[in-house]
Amino acid sequence: MSLSSFDLPSVLTFTVSPLELMLRGTLMYWFLFVVFRFVLRRDVGALGLSDFLFVVILGDAAQNGMIGSATSAIDGMVLIGTLVFWSYMLDFMSFKFTLVQRFTAAPRLCLVRNGKLLRKNMRREFITDEELNAKIRQEGVEDIASVKLMYLEADGEISVIRQDGAMA
Incomplete structure (x- = not known):
């Protein structure tokens, strides 16, 4: 040119x-x-x-x-x-x-409460047990029973609060 x-x-x-x-x-x-x-x-x-x-x-x-x-x-x-x-x-x-x-912004969504999976909320976001368990392990928590609360935050990140009150 x-x-x-x-x-x-x-x-x-x-x-x-x-x-x-x-x-x-x-x-x-x-x-x-x-x-x-x-x-x-x-x-x-x-x-x-x-x-x-x-x-x-x-x-x-x-x-x-x-x-x-x-x-x-x-x-x-x-x-x-x-x-x-x-x-x-x-x-x-x-x-x-x-x-x-x-x-x-989407509201946060509780996925686990007191070690129990909230399947209705998981289904709503198409989150499988494998995805949820992988995320818990990534947060340094070995067992779902150790989780007091787990939220899917508005930005897609996960926040985990252990039964002992510590943030994972």
């Missing part, structure tokens, strides 16, 4: 209305937020291979809906700015308002 064939104006001019880009970005942001918040399961402290693959494919599919026929760098900048805006606003609003925070 020679310098004479470089078309700077086509890189720096809008090919799609900025308002359309912001609307597309807003719609896709909220659609993906709802999918991730309410449809996908929280994993037990890790992102599995199928989850990672799903996120990559979802991102590729969402890109077409967001960018439409836009092709310039400035179009991409407006779209990225819109996504950053919504991400920041959700964090800010969640910090300021408890009601918004309850909407944006």
